[in-house]
Amino acid sequence: QVQLQESGPGLVKPSETLSLTCTVSGYSISSGFYWGWLRQPPERGLEWIGSFFHSGTTYYNPSLKSRVTVSVDTANNQFSLKLRSVTAADTAVYYCATSWPGNYFDAFNVWGPGTMLTVSS
Amino acid sequence: QSALTQPASVSGSPGQSITISCTGTSSDVGGYNYVSWYQQHPGKVPKLMIYDVSNRPSGVSDRFSGSKSGNTASLTISGLQAEDEAEYYCSSYTNSITLEFGGGTKVTVL
Numbered sequence: 001q002v003q004l005q006e007s008g009p010g011l012v013k014p015s016e017t018l019s020l021t022c023t024v025s026g027y028s029i030s031s032g033f034y035w036g037w038l039r040q041p042p043e044r045g046l047e048w049i050g051s052f053f054h055s056g057t058t059y060y061n062p063s064l065k066s067r068v069t070v071s072v073d074t075a076n077n078q079f080s081l082k083l084r085s086v087t088a089a090d091t092a093v094y095y096c097a098t099s100w101p102g103n104y105f106d107a108f109n110v111w112g113p114g115t116m117l118t119v120s121s
Numbered sequence: 122q123s124a125l126t127q128p129a130s131v132s133g134s135p136g137q138s139i140t141i142s143c144t145g146t147s148s149d150v151g152g153y154n155y156v157s158w159y160q161q162h163p164g165k166v167p168k169l170m171i172y173d174v175s176n177r178p179s180g181v182s183d184r185f186s187g188s189k190s191g192n193t194a195s196l197t198i199s200g201l202q203a204e205d206e207a208e209y210y211c212s213s214y215t216n217s218i219t220l221e222f223g224g225g226t227k228v229t230v231l
Binding site for chain 1: 123155156157159161166167169172173178210212213214217218219220221222223224225
């Protein structure tokens with residue numbers, strides 16, 4: 001069973017860059033399936049940030065694309081999220097997730113527990 | 122404002138069936154059979170209930186079913202139970218190779 005765990009600073013100042021890491025266990029990211037980041041502001045709905053296939057292109061939410069980078073560290077079986085120029089509107093629970101055990105771009109079957117990220121000075 | 126439109130709330134009595142709609146356009150829901158539904162209890166991680174319009178992941182109760190007609194997808198919960206009380210979100214693949222979510226529907230078991 002694959003497991004995911006997000007890690008991050010918890011608090012970021014406005015205009016700075018948010019950096020989060022998702023550590024994957026139980027399966028090698030480079031072997032297959034889709035992997036992605038999503039977020040959920042307090043008391044609000046889910047928002048997709050971006051996804052990638054194990055060896056291919058990364059796809060981003062158009063509303064965030066200019067500020068987001070998702071990268072993969074296959075050596076450590078991790079993938080990361082960088083979100084630049086953050087504002088209070090970026091305050092949210094951030095989740096990493098995967099389509100494992102299916103190759104579905106549109107379906108996240110396994111999620112990390114989520115990490116709360118607050119943007120505040 | 123979410124790209125996909127869901128009713129804010131739906132309610133039903135135990136044992137009844139309820140249906141949640143998710144309306145998009147021909148560029149997302151109507152154009153592809155790639156609609157998913159998630160259940161989220163307060164403070165918990167979302168759980169995938171339906172993928173590719175009508176498929177259930179292993180372990181999901183067959184009381185949950187999905188369908189689609191035109192630009193509207195639907196999630197039906199049959200034999201409503203107290204544990205089904207939660208927020209439900211739909212998502213869809215789009216012709217821009219992105220994912221969109223609905224705003225969520227709160228299901229209340231009366």
